[in-house]
Amino acid sequence: MTPDRWLVTALGLGLIAFIVWFFWMKRSTGVRPSETSGGYQEAMILVKGGYTPDTIIVRAGKPVRLNFRREETASCSDKVIFADFGKSADLPTGQTVPVEFVPKTPGEYVFACPMGMFKGRLIVE
Template sequence: MTPDRWIVTVTGLALIGFIAWFFWLKRSTGFRASDISGGYQEAMILVKGGYTPDTIIVQSGRPVRLNFRREETATCSDKVIFADFQKSADLPTGQTVSVELLPKSPGEFGFGCPMGMFRGKLVVE
């Protein structure tokens, strides 16, 4: 095999490895929701090319308020769905929308856009 074929092969394998890591293997440490008056645990989530932060850590048995701020116009990000809680919310561009939940048991609960391209996780301890 010639040197240029080696370079192309190694570069291609490196890109495949990076894509697999980025989309399936990357784990975020998570953001712990802050306590506010009224007993709520609250977190602000920026919607721009994904959810930032994409992992929110809360305590079970206490109400949670997640504030989503959408800063893009992609149609996939115009709604967030919490399937495990049977909740969803429309996310207009440039506005902050609150979603209130009451997680009763520990576990990991996913949320995301209708197409499944944007994904996040609510970790209940």
């Protein structure tokens, strides 16, 4: 092979590795919610092409209030489901909807849209 083919092959493999890392292996560090005077661990989550932030870190045994604000009209994002906690909420466009629960067991839990295209993580410590 000529040097230019080696270069193109190396760049192509590098680009493939970057795409795999970015879409499947990249993990965000997470956000710790603020504590309200009522004792809730509270965070605002923007729903627009996904969940922002998509990783929330909370403490076990303390009530959590996640406020979802949907800023898009895609049908997939019209609901959020916390399967492990038996919670779900409809998310009308332009409104803030709170989801409240008390995580009792430490671990990592997933929240998602009904189709599973938008996913987030709740890390309970």
